[in-house]
Amino acid sequence: MTNHNVLTFAQRLNTICDEQGIPVRGRARYLQENLPYRLSLTGIRKWLIGEAIPETSKLINIAELLGTTVECLLGSRHTQEIKQPEISHHSSSVITANTTPEESTRNFKPLAKHQSRVLPLLTPDQVLKQSIASLPIRSVTKWITVSDDIPAQAFAMQVDGNSMCNPNGFPSIPEGSTVIIEPGHEIQHGKIVVVTDYHSNDYVSVKKLEIDGPHQLLVSLNTIYPPLEFDTDRFRIIGYVKQIMMTL
Structure with a gap:
């Protein structure tokens, strides 16, 4: 700075x-x-x-x-x-x-x-850094305006890929959408979560968390992608999707 x-x-x-x-x-x-x-x-x-x-x-x-x-x-x-x-x-x-x-x-x-507040619009790499420690303000170059009912600690990220594009309707997160993420780590059934992979230095993904008996799954809304077993030794939840913003 x-x-x-x-x-x-x-x-x-x-x-x-x-x-x-x-x-x-x-x-x-x-x-x-x-x-x-x-x-x-x-x-x-x-x-x-x-x-x-x-x-x-x-x-x-x-x-x-x-x-x-x-x-x-x-x-x-x-x-x-x-x-x-x-x-x-x-x-x-x-x-x-x-x-x-x-x-x-x-x-x-x-x-x-x-009436509104601004949140940092982060790249996946910045989201990884944000999940580890506070991100220096000098590294944030884009901001997004949201309603003031969104928590001040939240941040935004643009979604890459079509794994969360639901061919059957709502909810759906098309490629290029911006998601508003509230930081959190708890495992909750039905939540759309943002996860990182301990085994990868650049993995950030948006999935739906589903719990079926002893099984905890990270599910893509696009059914062509198979679900992943949510292994806490591999995956870490860093936040929950609070809002989806897209351009029609």
Whole structure:
């Protein structure tokens, strides 16, 4: 990540915080207390002064909290080009003459109505890396807009091949479709899952998981492909398909 990108992110982050009415004093603490993970104040201050930039998953949460988009935070779009969320001029806090700036910042809750969020659109190779560790934000070059009921930790992937193209109707995932994937590892009957193969460095596949007595099978919706025995010593579930997006 270049110094220019880090400084651009810091500038955009502070600009959006200003637009949301989040005071400069106590800004780092506000982010710390309202983001869904533990972070040190020192680490967050580095974002604000242009010394560091968050990982992909954290960047998505920051955009959601501030009612903006990842593109805007990264500087690929100007803030005035983004439709700002509807924000009440009244915060949920009660501020008195004895309230300190830090307390007013901690209590400040912008009342935004989120309509959508952006997710990283990953290649199969990036999905493999995402399943092992957090993917560096600099490696993500494409993003996709989805509805805000999709979890912020989700990601998107374009499907290769026709093994999930169902000749008999729905559900069907034609080649070239984009699937929205929610990370997860549990074995659940009937779920459409994304799996990797411990024995292969480049295997990422979408299958339907079916459990029939003692048998656990990875089934293709295209019946010309035989099912695979789901062996936990070989296959690993990295997520579930939450949504299918395609161009007609």
